[in-house]
Amino acid sequence: MRTLAYLLRxxxxxxxxxxxxxxxxxxxxxxxxxxIGIFLLLYVNLRAAAGWLQEDIKIMVxxxxxxxxxxxxxxxxxxxxxxxxxxxxxxxxxxxxxEFKAQFPSESHLLEGLxxxxxxxxxxxTLSPPFRSPDAVKRWSERVQRLSGVAKVDYNQDWIDALAMxxxxxxxxxIGIGLxxxxxxxxxxxxxxRLTLFARRDEIAILRLxxxxxxxxxxxYLLEGAxxxxxxxxxxxxxxxxxxxxxxxxxxxxxRLSGLDALVAFFPWSLCLALVAxxxxxxxxxxxxxxxxxxxxxx
Amino acid sequence: MIQLIRVSKHYDxxxxxxxxxxxxxxxxxxxLMGASGAGKxxxxxxxxxxxxxxxxxxxxxxxxxxxxxxxxIPYLRRKVGTVFQDFRLLKKKSVFDNVALPLLVQxxxxxxxxxxxxxxxxxxxxxxxxxQLPVGLSTGEQQRVCIARAIVNGPVVLLADEPTGNxxxxxxxxxxxxxxxxxxxxTTVVVATxxxxxxxxxxxxxxxxxxxxxxxxxxxxx
Numbered sequence: 001m002r003t004l005a006y007l008l009r010x011x012x013x014x015x016x017x018x019x020x021x022x023x024x025x026x027x028x029x030x031x032x033x034x035x036i037g038i039f040l041l042l043y044v045n046l047r048a049a050a051g052w053l054q055e056d057i058k059i060m061v062x063x064x065x066x067x068x069x070x071x072x073x074x075x076x077x078x079x080x081x082x083x084x085x086x087x088x089x090x091x092x093x094x095x096x097x098x099e100f101k102a103q104f105p106s107e108s109h110l111l112e113g114l115x116x117x118x119x120x121x122x123x124x125x126t127l128s129p130p131f132r133s134p135d136a137v138k139r140w141s142e143r144v145q146r147l148s149g150v151a152k153v154d155y156n157q158d159w160i161d162a163l164a165m166x167x168x169x170x171x172x173x174x175i176g177i178g179l180x181x182x183x184x185x186x187x188x189x190x191x192x193x194r195l196t197l198f199a200r201r202d203e204i205a206i207l208r209l210x211x212x213x214x215x216x217x218x219x220x221y222l223l224e225g226a227x228x229x230x231x232x233x234x235x236x237x238x239x240x241x242x243x244x245x246x247x248x249x250x251x252x253x254x255x256r257l258s259g260l261d262a263l264v265a266f267f268p269w270s271l272c273l274a275l276v277a278x279x280x281x282x283x284x285x286x287x288x289x290x291x292x293x294x295x296x297x298x299x
Numbered sequence: 300m301i302q303l304i305r306v307s308k309h310y311d312x313x314x315x316x317x318x319x320x321x322x323x324x325x326x327x328x329x330x331l332m333g334a335s336g337a338g339k340x341x342x343x344x345x346x347x348x349x350x351x352x353x354x355x356x357x358x359x360x361x362x363x364x365x366x367x368x369x370x371x372i373p374y375l376r377r378k379v380g381t382v383f384q385d386f387r388l389l390k391k392k393s394v395f396d397n398v399a400l401p402l403l404v405q406x407x408x409x410x411x412x413x414x415x416x417x418x419x420x421x422x423x424x425x426x427x428x429x430x431q432l433p434v435g436l437s438t439g440e441q442q443r444v445c446i447a448r449a450i451v452n453g454p455v456v457l458l459a460d461e462p463t464g465n466x467x468x469x470x471x472x473x474x475x476x477x478x479x480x481x482x483x484x485x486t487t488v489v490v491a492t493x494x495x496x497x498x499x500x501x502x503x504x505x506x507x508x509x510x511x512x513x514x515x516x517x518x519x520x521x
Contacts (some may be wrong), residue, residue, distance in 0.1 A: 006403055017391075206387050209347070210448065211377035212404040214370070 009214070011223035014196055022228065025192035027134060029232025035280055036181040036239040037267075044271075045264055050167045054132045057163075059141065059155040061123040067149045072121075075149045077124055084140050086128035093121045108143040120151060134160050140281020182282055189228050189286025193221055197294045222287045233276045241266060273296050300325040300455060300487045303347060306355030308341055308511075316352070317511040323489065325455075328482040330501055331491040333508035339491035342395040342508070343458050348372040354444050379407060380449030380457040380486075384464035386441045388433040388448075394420070395429040398447045405452065417449040423437075423477055424453055439470040441475070450481055457481055459490045463497055475500050 015022045063075065079085055091099070096119035100107075132138055137160055141153040197204070207217050246268050251264070267275065301323040304459060308316040316338045316364050323329050332337050344350040348364050357364040360378050365376060388397050398416045407415070420426040423443040425436075433441055442462060449457055459478065463471040475490075475497055482488040490497065507514040 107322055202387070206389060207400070208373075209349075209376065209381055209387070209400040210404060211375075213373045216404050265445045267341065 004204050006271055007219045008223060010220035011227065014200075014220060014224050015227060018199070019196055021192055025189060025228050026231045026290045028173075028188045029166060029228060029279070029283075030184045030235035031232050032181055033236035033275070033282075036178055036185075037275065038043060038243075039174055039177045039181075040275075041240065041244065041267070043170055044267065046170050047167065048265065050163060050170070051129070051168055053163055054129070055126065057126070057132065057137075057155065059125045059127065059137070059153060061125055061130075061144055061150055062120045062152040062154065063122060064151050065120055067121065071149050075147060076123065076149060079125065079144070082140075082144075083129040084127050084136070085125055087126040088123050091122050091124060093117050093119055096120070097123065119283075132160075134164050169192055181279075185232070185282045186286045187227070187290060189225050189283050190289040193225055193287045193290040194294065196224065197221065197290060206243060218287075218291050221291055222284050225281070225283035225285075225287030226280045229274055229279040229281065229286070233279020233282070236279070237267075237272055237275060300327070300360060301489070302356075303342070303345070303356040304356045304358075306352045306357060308338075308345065308350060308352050312315075314376075314511045316345075316508075319355070319508075319511075319513045321486060321506060321513060325487055326482070326485055326487045328479065328501065328503040329490070330505045331489060331508065332493065332498060332505055333491075334493055335358070336510075337508040338511040339493075339508055340460050341490070341511075343460050343491055346456075346458060347376055347381060347386060355366055373404075377401065378455050378464065380452075380454035382442070382445050382449050382457065382459035382462045384461035386433070386438075386445040388441060388444060388502060392432055393430050393432060394425065394436070394444050397433065398442060400452050401448060401452045405454075415451050416447075419451040420444075421445045422450065422480070432435075438465050442466060442470070442474055445479075446474070446477055450486070454486060456487045456489065461492055462490060463492065463494055471496060472500060477500065491497060 022216065033113055063080065067075070076090070094117070095116050100119060127140065128138065128189075131137065134157070138156060139156075141155065144150055145153045204217055245262075248264065301321075303321050306316055306319045307314065319338075319342065331339050331342065341350060345352055346359055348367055352365060355365070359375065362371075362375055364375065383410075389400070392400075395416055398419055399412050402412045402415060413415045417426065417429075420429055420439065423446050425440050425447065428436060428440060428444075433444065436444065442465070444463075449459075457478070462478075463474055466474060467491050471494065478488050478490060479501075481495075490501070504516070506516060
């Protein structure tokens with residue numbers, strides 16, 4: 001505990017002694033992390049938008065033509081009991097015909113010539129989020145297809161595939177950019193710590209001489225890196241919040257995009273805290289890289 | 300306490316120590332004499348594990364320094380105090396904090412630190428300078444602070460590498476008297492020097508190094 005207090009004091013003293021270097025490191029880290037944050041914000045919002053689009057995916061469960069009474073209730077009960085089903089509603093043969101006529105008024109005479117209503121009754125199903133991937137939708141459809149009373153299960157396979165690909169692409173781009181910019185943040189902090197280590201190499205040699213262990217020598221620098229990362233990531237979040245509010249303000253004042261501002265979200269608190277933690281981890285990593293490469297002056 | 304068995308060390312194929320064998324008993328005061336480049340500093344560095352010999356074995360306080368793991372070296376150095384010609388004090392820390400450092404790295408309690416540092420500063424006669432920075436001290440005072448730091452945690456061995464190199468004859472005498480006092484309390488003291496004045500003042504066992512080789516001690520059998 002006493003040693004930890006000493007190490008914390010040393011880390012703080014390091015930061016205060018090299019104020020200019022510290023400020024430059026915090027600012028550059030903040031800008032780098034803000035770049036990561038912008039992409040993360042884009043990712044979070046695009047992912048949310050993709051989620052809304054996925055909610056629009058409806059699966060049509062067409063029923064056998066003469067299905068009624070207990071048989072119909074049985075199919076409905078099985079679908080409602082299915083944990084993959086988030087929402088569903090029934091469309092009767094008459095409703096289907098009405099909708100057809102409403103959507104295609106010029107073609108309605110085609111059905112009248114048949115004498116009876118050829119359109120089947122159906123359930124329109126929305127799947128819950130974990131079951132919206134192309135494979136999950138396919139597996140679910142194949143399973144439901146086998147239910148007694150179900151004539152056919154239909155959905156827009158191409159649309160689901162395309163949407164899944166868009167989401168995967170967004171994720172890949174976000175991960176790629178995140179990795180590159182994280183490496184940049186680590187490098188910036190590593191260089192700052194390297195400067196500190198170089199400036200204090202004689203001091204480190206003295207510490208070695210009097211019996212300081214490697215961890216005793218390294219911990220202040222790791223803490224210093226963590227503090228740099230924490231301050232940098234906090235500052236980057238403040239910068240992002242400012243830019244976000246500015247963006248929303250601009251959207252509100254631009255007539256055509258007004259209303260869209262309500263859909264664009266900032267990071268939730270939990271993610272903000274996670275980003276500060278990531279900043280600290282990157283700072284520690286930067287210090288660690290420098291300490292590994294640092295060749296101490298021999299005592 | 301200290302034993303070297305057929306120790307050799309080279310730097311870029313140039314021999315710094317050649318086949319040195321010696322033994323220093325507990326409580327001895329030994330002068331290690333020799334011109335610059337004779338191998339005195341190399342020998343002291345081997346004793347604290349700052350260098351590894353190319354050949355031979357080095358024992359300090361029962362530990363084979365040659366085979367000690369890197370992680371065990373700090374614990375050896377806590378038993379061995381070191382004093383240098385250039386003092387090696389932390390410029391931004393007070394005299395008190397400099398002397399407290401060996402205790403801090405061992406995680407000593409604040410009350411223990413206060414007591415031991417005060418005792419060490421009193422022993423070397425710079426207690427009244429405890430709050431000053433090293434830069435405000437004379438060279439003699441800086442060397443006393445360096446000695447206080449070396450003895451503050453009660454080492455079994457005190458190594459001094461040219462401790463009087465930067466001091467005038469008057470200060471040299473004072474510092475050597477300090478070493479004698481420390482030795483009188485039971486600490487083994489090894490002082491490496493090229494200064495004949497020190498030899499005249501100490502009048503104890505002398506080992507002489509010349510071009511990395513240990514010369515026969517006066518009175519020893521050939």
